[in-house]
Amino acid sequence: xxxxxxxxxxxxxxxxxxxxxxxxxxxxxxxxxxxxxxxxxxxxxxxxxxxxxxxxxxxxxxxxxxxxxxxxxxxxxxxxxxxxxxxxxxxxxxxxxxxxxxxxxxxxxxxxxxxxxxxxxxxxxxxxxxxxxxxxxxxxxxxxxxxxxxxxxxxxxxxxxxxxxxxxxxxxxxxxxxxxxxxxxxxxx
Numbered sequence: 001x002x003x004x005x006x007x008x009x010x011x012x013x014x015x016x017x018x019x020x021x022x023x024x025x026x027x028x029x030x031x032x033x034x035x036x037x038x039x040x041x042x043x044x045x046x047x048x049x050x051x052x053x054x055x056x057x058x059x060x061x062x063x064x065x066x067x068x069x070x071x072x073x074x075x076x077x078x079x080x081x082x083x084x085x086x087x088x089x090x091x092x093x094x095x096x097x098x099x100x101x102x103x104x105x106x107x108x109x110x111x112x113x114x115x116x117x118x119x120x121x122x123x124x125x126x127x128x129x130x131x132x133x134x135x136x137x138x139x140x141x142x143x144x145x146x147x148x149x150x151x152x153x154x155x156x157x158x159x160x161x162x163x164x165x166x167x168x169x170x171x172x173x174x175x176x177x178x179x180x181x182x183x184x185x186x187x188x189x
Contacts, residue, residue, distance in 0.1 A: 009189040035064040041183050042071040051080035054092045068099035070179040076106040082128035100179040117175040135171055
């Protein structure tokens with residue numbers, strides 16, 4: 001995580017770069033794009049699936065997935081809104097993702113909220129309506145059951161996920177530097 005970290009390259013033309021600096025793989029599956037808000041300078045890698053089409057069926061626009069700046073959605077990640085029966089009919093609820101969030105390969109996320117600076121390892125399952133507070137770390141292969149609340153500055157792991165450790169106060173600066181550094185090293189070859 002420094003000035004000498006290697007570049008992460010991709011073949012030119014395989015990613016679309018938006019006006020706000022988002023880099024979205026042409027091999028990512030994004031459905032209901034009008035219901036998804038990307039804050040800018042985020043990366044959505046190939047094979048990622050963002051389900052913006054799963055929304056409440058009432059008139060008007062609905063934000064289904066909102067994501068902050070400097071997020072990294074790795075290969076094979078699935079992000080879909082949580083849903084449940086409400087007043088006799090099935091409905092979906094929005095997913096809110098903060099700045100500087102990293103989601104590892106092949107993870108499935110149905111959380112209600114993921115706070116600023118959260119790191120989710122690869123092969124995780126984040127259940128419906130989970131709330132992950134700021135600066136938490138979810139270790140690889142962790143399963144967080146439905147409606148779990150992860151406190152800030154903690155490390156969780158296991159199946160089912162449980163509290164393993166707490167993080168130092170300096171963790172926030174490290175996470176921000178790591179996310180911004182990865183974005184700056186992610187370039188077309």
